[in-house]
Amino acid sequence: MEGTTGKPLYEAAExxxxxxxxxxxxxxxxxxxxxxxxxxxxxxxLQWDGRQAVLFDLPARKFYIFDLVLFPQDFFFLxxxxxxxxxxxxxxxxxxxxxxxxYACPQTVWTEAFLWMERLAEGRGAARRKLDKAPWNGNKIxxxxxxxxLWIGFALWTGFTFVGxxxxxxxxxxxxxxxxxxxxxxxxxxxxxxATYGNAGYMxxxxxxxxxxxxxxxxxxFDRDSLIISYDESRGEPRGSRRRNADPKAAGLGxxxxxxxxxxxxxxxxxxxxxxxxxCIACAACIDACDSVMDKMNYPRGLIRYSxxxxxxxxxxxxxxxxxxVYGTFLAALCAAFVFALFTRVPLELDIIRDRNALxxxxxxxxIENVYMLRVINKDEQPHAYEITVAGLPTVTLETDPAVxxxxxxxxxxxxxxxxxxxxxxxxxGHDVEFxxxxxxxxxxxxxxxxxxxxx
Amino acid sequence: MDEQGPPGRPPDDEETSRDLSRCxxxxxxxxxxxxxxxxxxxxxxxxWVDPLALADVTDLPLPVDRMGGYAIGFFFFWLITAAxxxxxxxxxxxxxxxxxxxx
Numbered sequence: 157m158e159g160t161t162g163k164p165l166y167e168a169a170e171x172x173x174x175x176x177x178x179x180x181x182x183x184x185x186x187x188x189x190x191x192x193x194x195x196x197x198x199x200x201x202l203q204w205d206g207r208q209a210v211l212f213d214l215p216a217r218k219f220y221i222f223d224l225v226l227f228p229q230d231f232f233f234l235x236x237x238x239x240x241x242x243x244x245x246x247x248x249x250x251x252x253x254x255x256x257x258x259y260a261c262p263q264t265v266w267t268e269a270f271l272w273m274e275r276l277a278e279g280r281g282a283a284r285r286k287l288d289k290a291p292w293n294g295n296k297i298x299x300x301x302x303x304x305x306l307w308i309g310f311a312l313w314t315g316f317t318f319v320g321x322x323x324x325x326x327x328x329x330x331x332x333x334x335x336x337x338x339x340x341x342x343x344x345x346x347x348x349x350x351a352t353y354g355n356a357g358y359m360x361x362x363x364x365x366x367x368x369x370x371x372x373x374x375x376x377x378f379d380r381d382s383l384i385i386s387y388d389e390s391r392g393e394p395r396g397s398r399r400r401n402a403d404p405k406a407a408g409l410g411x412x413x414x415x416x417x418x419x420x421x422x423x424x425x426x427x428x429x430x431x432x433x434x435x436c437i438a439c440a441a442c443i444d445a446c447d448s449v450m451d452k453m454n455y456p457r458g459l460i461r462y463s464x465x466x467x468x469x470x471x472x473x474x475x476x477x478x479x480x481x482v483y484g485t486f487l488a489a490l491c492a493a494f495v496f497a498l499f500t501r502v503p504l505e506l507d508i509i510r511d512r513n514a515l516x517x518x519x520x521x522x523x524i525e526n527v528y529m530l531r532v533i534n535k536d537e538q539p540h541a542y543e544i545t546v547a548g549l550p551t552v553t554l555e556t557d558p559a560v561x562x563x564x565x566x567x568x569x570x571x572x573x574x575x576x577x578x579x580x581x582x583x584x585x586g587h588d589v590e591f592x593x594x595x596x597x598x599x600x601x602x603x604x605x606x607x608x609x610x611x612x
Numbered sequence: 613m614d615e616q617g618p619p620g621r622p623p624d625d626e627e628t629s630r631d632l633s634r635c636x637x638x639x640x641x642x643x644x645x646x647x648x649x650x651x652x653x654x655x656x657x658x659x660w661v662d663p664l665a666l667a668d669v670t671d672l673p674l675p676v677d678r679m680g681g682y683a684i685g686f687f688f689f690w691l692i693t694a695a696x697x698x699x700x701x702x703x704x705x706x707x708x709x710x711x712x713x714x715x
């Protein structure tokens with residue numbers, strides 16, 4: 157370990173072969189990878205009430221999330237959720253730095269999986285480097301083919317699962333087995349699979365460096381009390397190699413033995429000893445590496461550790477500071493509002509579309525008639541019958557076809573409606589007319605929509 | 613810190629990125645950013661517009677199923693956003709006195 161050349165082994169222009177390392181944080185990350193990949197690949201197959209538990213049924217324009225059935229009209233909830241997700245990212249970044257990058261980002265998670273497959277086919281870091289340099293022979297071809305087969309298989313499975321969240325995955329599976337996959341389905345499986353293959357197999361840290369918007373603006377959320385991975389310069393310097401049992405003080409050396417293990421394990425190929433850099437995705441691989449070296453040298457652990465800039469400067473770290481409190485308050489308020497809105501949501505919607513062909517009709521003598529198309533969306537898990545009434549104009553009456561509106565669970569009914577008033581009852585021009593939809597069986601299940609009534 | 617600049621910030625200088633050529637990086641950034649925005653635009657647009665209803669009111673020979681509609685919508689948005697991003701990068705790269713680098 158110690159006594160290597162002393163020069164950094166890493167060349168930036170070269171492909172990075174991150175050396176694998178075992179340790180607390182590596183195990184934490186692998187646990188994260190397994191849980192997240194398990195969720196991604198497993199959740200699609202989970203059944204709930206006789207249907208797929210999580211399904212964004214795009215062909216039917218209905219989104220199922222366990223008991224919840226959402227329609228495109230509920231887009232509000234999705235955008236709300238995205239805002240909550242973004243704010244959580246800000247909150248956790250201010251508090252604990254780039255936790256997202258190191259443990260939860262799909263780029264990290266799939267890269268970890270692809271690295272694992274690469275290791276399986278081509279061996280560990282040094283062996284892989286050697287293999288890449290070696291001339292093409294039977295062994296190299298066999299290993300490269302094995303790696304590509306694993307990668308492509310896994311990528312296609314990923315693409316298949318992705319599409320399985322948008323069209324029922326069981327049907328999709330049957331279609332794959334019977335080779336009757338539709339054109340667009342095939343296209344998206346291959347497209348998403350290819351994106352996974354390229355990003356996790358080849359692009360890797362380049363995605364974080366050049367393509368990720370978060371990597372660029374995360375520093376705005378940082379302050380001197382945010383958790384970062386840092387090298388304890390005052391303890392480590394001056395760095396230098398030494399024999400295992402040499403007294404560093406006598407040799408005028410700090411605790412860093414300059415073994416460059418922290419550089420070798422870094423997936424983005426940086427040297428953490430140069431200070432915090434934007435390429436650092438806070439994966440903590442260098443902490444694991446350095447701790448293992450410190451153990452071998454019988455030095456205390458933590459030469460590289462999770463710390464804050466304040467702590468490194470000897471100033472006390474404050475966890476509760478305005479930035480954290482503001483993010484936290486907003487986050488809590490948004491979450492509370494979301495839960496409230498979700499539970500008080502009326503699972504019924506009425507869309508009214510005026511007949512565009514005629515402003516008004518005088519179909520019956522003595523009456524002015526406007527024609528509308530009503531779309532009644534039953535977002536509930538139960539079928540319902542609804543009554544509809546109109547109000548807001550003198551002598552107003554309503555006729556619908558059919559007269560009783562029955563809508564099955566999660567379905568949409570389209571109904572023609574004629575609203576008429578007596579001739580001369582309303583002034584010439586447009587007037588507001590109010591449609592009220594009421595479920596016959598549930599008193600609370602009601603909604604009101606306003607539209608325009610045009611009179612000659 | 614060192615030549616990398618302030619902590620956690622990307623370097624201002626293009627030359628510190630040695631792994632990909634500038635043109636390659638520009639293409640990646642254009643493709644990727646426009647992809648992200650196109651995905652958001654597709655989501656927003658089709659939250660309110662049913663591709664079937666859209667096919668009814670346009671003269672274009674749009675596909676009759678929703679999946680086809682979503683896909684065409686996505687690629688249409690991607691094309692638009694990519695064109696905009698490409699033009700932006702081109703104009704920034706060819707500012708007066710800054711001919712595009714061929715590295």
